Amino acid sequence: MLEQIDLLAGLNQPQRQAVTTTQGPVLILAGPGSGKTRVITHRIAYLVQHEKVLPGHILAVTFTNKAAREMRERLERLIGISAAKEMSIGTFHAICARVLRVEADYLLPLGLNRSFVILDTDDQVTLVKQAIKELNLDEKLYRPSAIHGMISRAKNEMQGPEQMAEQARKYSEEVAARVYKVYQKLLRQSNAVDFDDLLMLTEQLWRRNPEVLEKYQRHWCYLHVDEFQDCNLPQYKLIRLLGLGTPDRQKGAGNVCVVGDDDQMIYTWRGASAENVLRFERDFPATKVILLEQNYRSTQSILDAAQGVVRQNRLRKEKRLWTAKGAGEQVIFYEAFNDEMEGQFVAHEIQRLLARGEVKHRSDIAVMYRTNAQSRALEEQFLRANIPYKVIGSRKFYERKEIKDMLAYLRLLANPDDDLSFERIVNVPNRKVGPKTLGELRKWAGTQQCSLFVAIRTIDQYPGLGAAAKNALKGFAKLIEDLRGSIEDLPLPDLLERIAERSGYGHELRANAEEELDRWGNVLELKRVAEDYAEIETPVAIELFLENVALVGGADTVQTGDNGTLVSEENSDSVTLITLHAAKGLEYPVVFIVGMDEGSLPHSRSLQSPEQLEEERRLAYVGFTRAMSKLYLVRAKRRSLWGETQYTETSRFVYDIPEHLLKQIGVVSQNIGSSRMTKARQVEWDNEYNQDPFDDQDFGAAIGSGRRATTTPKWSSTTRPGQFSSTPKPVRQEERTPKSQQFKPGERVRHDKFGEGIILKSEMESGTEFVEVQFQGKIGKKRLSLDFARLQKL
Ligand SMILES: Nc1ncnc2c1ncn2[C@@H]1O[C@H](COP(=O)(O)OP(=O)(O)OP(=O)(O)O)[C@@H](O)[C@H]1O
Numbered sequence: 061m062l063e064q065i066d067l068l069a070g071l072n073q074p075q076r077q078a079v080t081t082t083q084g085p086v087l088i089l090a091g092p093g094s095g096k097t098r099v100i101t102h103r104i105a106y107l108v109q110h111e112k113v114l115p116g117h118i119l120a121v122t123f124t125n126k127a128a129r130e131m132r133e134r135l136e137r138l139i140g141i142s143a144a145k146e147m148s149i150g151t152f153h154a155i156c157a158r159v160l161r162v163e164a165d166y167l168l169p170l171g172l173n174r175s176f177v178i179l180d181t182d183d184q185v186t187l188v189k190q191a192i193k194e195l196n197l198d199e200k201l202y203r204p205s206a207i208h209g210m211i212s213r214a215k216n217e218m219q220g221p222e223q224m225a226e227q228a229r230k231y232s233e234e235v236a237a238r239v240y241k242v243y244q245k246l247l248r249q250s251n252a253v254d255f256d257d258l259l260m261l262t263e264q265l266w267r268r269n270p271e272v273l274e275k276y277q278r279h280w281c282y283l284h285v286d287e288f289q290d291c292n293l294p295q296y297k298l299i300r301l302l303g304l305g306t307p308d309r310q311k312g313a314g315n316v317c318v319v320g321d322d323d324q325m326i327y328t329w330r331g332a333s334a335e336n337v338l339r340f341e342r343d344f345p346a347t348k349v350i351l352l353e354q355n356y357r358s359t360q361s362i363l364d365a366a367q368g369v370v371r372q373n374r375l376r377k378e379k380r381l382w383t384a385k386g387a388g389e390q391v392i393f394y395e396a397f398n399d400e401m402e403g404q405f406v407a408h409e410i411q412r413l414l415a416r417g418e419v420k421h422r423s424d425i426a427v428m429y430r431t432n433a434q435s436r437a438l439e440e441q442f443l444r445a446n447i448p449y450k451v452i453g454s455r456k457f458y459e460r461k462e463i464k465d466m467l468a469y470l471r472l473l474a475n476p477d478d479d480l481s482f483e484r485i486v487n488v489p490n491r492k493v494g495p496k497t498l499g500e501l502r503k504w505a506g507t508q509q510c511s512l513f514v515a516i517r518t519i520d521q522y523p524g525l526g527a528a529a530k531n532a533l534k535g536f537a538k539l540i541e542d543l544r545g546s547i548e549d550l551p552l553p554d555l556l557e558r559i560a561e562r563s564g565y566g567h568e569l570r571a572n573a574e575e576e577l578d579r580w581g582n583v584l585e586l587k588r589v590a591e592d593y594a595e596i597e598t599p600v601a602i603e604l605f606l607e608n609v610a611l612v613g614g615a616d617t618v619q620t621g622d623n624g625t626l627v628s629e630e631n632s633d634s635v636t637l638i639t640l641h642a643a644k645g646l647e648y649p650v651v652f653i654v655g656m657d658e659g660s661l662p663h664s665r666s667l668q669s670p671e672q673l674e675e676e677r678r679l680a681y682v683g684f685t686r687a688m689s690k691l692y693l694v695r696a697k698r699r700s701l702w703g704e705t706q707y708t709e710t711s712r713f714v715y716d717i718p719e720h721l722l723k724q725i726g727v728v729s730q731n732i733g734s735s736r737m738t739k740a741r742q743v744e745w746d747n748e749y750n751q752d753p754f755d756d757q758d759f760g761a762a763i764g765s766g767r768r769a770t771t772t773p774k775w776s777s778t779t780r781p782g783q784f785s786s787t788p789k790p791v792r793q794e795e796r797t798p799k800s801q802q803f804k805p806g807e808r809v810r811h812d813k814f815g816e817g818i819i820l821k822s823e824m825e826s827g828t829e830f831v832e833v834q835f836q837g838k839i840g841k842k843r844l845s846l847d848f849a850r851l852q853k854l
Pocket residue numbers: 070071072075090091092093094095096097098099321324355356357644645646647685
């Protein structure tokens with residue numbers, strides 16, 4: 061028998077009120093960390109334990125599957141596994157999919173049956189493409205991803221093709237409405253629905269069939285919704301239909317409890333709207349509004365820093381939020397020279413926190429970023445530093461499909477006999493080389509005792525394949541031959557670009573719509589990695605590049621599960637890498653947010669629109685407020701955005717943090733002469749950072765000087781980030797005598813500690829030669845200043 065836990069003991073007064081107000085509509089509006097999710101969980105347990113509500117009558121809607129899992133686990137601990145099992149806990153999409161399968165008979169007139177499939181975003185875009193073709197529209201003029209986005213937005217506003225056409229103000233919208241119609245037809249023809257359909261169809265089903273609605277109203281008579289601020293219109297309507305309660309109740313008096321925080325609304329691009337709260341109060345006039353003001357998660361410094369950022373938004377209601385945790389530490393701000401060193405800093409700092417016992421478990425640490433492609437630089441450094449990590453919401457960078465595909469192209473160019481790579485990409489993008497053709501080609505290669513690629517040369521002699529299949533194969537072979545022909549002329553990054561363009565794969569990836577899995581962004585990030593090899597002869601560059609990739613993406617990576625999280629590391633102690641969007645609702649003792657620069661956060665796409673900027677601000681707010689005791693804001697002064705290296709500016713959000721709450725550590729930036737280029741010159745650690753792991757001088761030398769540069773001006777904790785770029789400080793007291801460049805890309809060198817390597821790049825900066833070297837094995841790439849590093853030519 062499960063011991064009864066006092067469900068109210070650990071709650072403050074308004075939280076108790078929220079838990080015990082079990083009848084009628086309840087709206088909880090409160091800031092991050094104030095216990096909204098905890099209140100929902102305890103309320104559900106309370107309903108079962110005290111009010112003897114049957115668990116089957118309880119529905120809880122969460123924003124992600126992960127959140128649903130966590131809530132279920134919490135409830136298992138509070139009221140036992142068997143009771144928790146009977147409850148419905150899931151995302152809107154999951155719940156709707158279940159309803160639709162049960163009520164599949166109602167879908168028959170629409171051309172759907174019980175075994176309908178739910179298309180993922182890639183498949184949805186493919187279907188949009190097909191619809192565009194069917195309408196004889198030019199795919200170049202009407203990008204499938206853009207049209208797909210417009211259709212999805214229309215669906216989120218609950219418009220069908222006709223309504224979309226009626227409301228169209230621009231020609232492109234008219235076109236999209238036409239595509240929408242064909243797209244829906246194609247969906248139904250293949251007995252398929254997209255994500256938006258799940259919501260719309262359920263809403264329609266309930267609205268048009270009162271008897272069905274009533275069944276669910278009686279079944280799920282206690283409704284809970286977490287992250288209410290991010291509901292879109294169909295989701296809101298589902299809440300309203302269900303929440304109105306059974307027909308024998310007074311209108312608008314159902315047992316519906318929604319919790320949210322308008323400052324954390326980060327999905328307006330999916331149709332979330334600030335109207336929700338107003339609508340709710342209008343639709344449910346009996347609503348009891350409960351405010352929670354105590355934050356139990358973060359220190360006051362973290363809260364104040366976060367509020368400094370979100371307070372700049374115009375369209376918001378001020379909320380009170382305080383914590384009993386005390387001021388805590390300042391927020392730490394660090395500027396790295398480039399994104400590689402940004403990752404290096406995070407990795408070293410994590411090691412330092414663990415070594416000093418400041419953090420016990422790696423799972424207490426999360427590193428957050430704006431876009432998935434940003435995980436690459438971090439992953440590379442974590443692998444080098446042997447820090448176990450898991451990527452949430454996406455696969456590890458080198459396991460992402462588009463990256464594996466691009467690398468397979470490169471491998472095949474380097475080695476045409478690489479059958480594994482051949483098989484991976486012979487039909488990527490689709491060239492009509494199906495499994496059957498491939499099977500026949502394998503047979504032919506078997507009889508000829510050669511690789512698949514070589515077998516194509518003689519494929520005309522093989523009777524087992526038709527002309528169309530042979531032509532498809534020959535077309536592919538020609539593509540690879542042509543690309544091989546350009547190896548000598550093109551630097552590695554350009555070669556990657558040519559592969560993407562000539563193969564048509566780039567076009568296909570750009571057509572992909574999903575914001576959160578920006579596949580083309582990942583390919584550009586791969587190209588960025590290749591930039592480091594641009595100055596080396598391409599055949600050697602390919603070899604080094606693939607070697608480096610094998611090192612960071614190879615042996616020690618673990619299999620991933622369906623949802624992209626690591627299976628075998630799921631329960632092991634690892635650091636979490638996660639996008640800001642996916643981090644909503646979560647909390648960690650230590651949070652690093654990387655990419656705190658203009659263009660990354662706020663994202664470059666948002667800079668033109670005040671509304672989108674406000675959303676970026678809320679996103680930063682969500683990120684900051686995930687931290688319990690330590691928050692690091694990290695940025696790179698030089699970053700490659702969309703494949704090009706640029707000097708960046710500190711994120712405007714950093715400047716919104718009250719000065720006394722921010723402590724800058726690390727590199728001083730400087731204006732050199734008339735050049736506008738900001739350069740990293742000096743490293744200096746505050747006293748408390750003296751036990752830093754950079755003792756080995758590896759990092760210091762890498763940035764240019766290291767702790768030996770005792771003349772570095774020490775700055776106070778009140779210095780504002782970015783200020784350095786306008787107030788140059790002396791670097792060295794002695795004058796430098798200009799030296800000439802000693803190393804060239806491609807040269808082999810030896811370093812006392814790092815061993816043998818190859819020079820990738822050499823550049824002079826203010827009289828100092830900086831080289832980038834790829835060392836063998838785990839050491840990998842390093843940027844060294846020749847003022848300090850001793851390199852011997854081999
Ligand atoms: N009364 C309380 N006493 C002790 N700890 C509490 C109390 N209320 C909440 N907490 C703790 O505070 C943390 C934040 O709570 P919770 O995640 O429920 O906040 P939230 O309002 O849902 O935040 P977010 O808006 O970020 O989703 C959790 O660790 C939770 O267990």
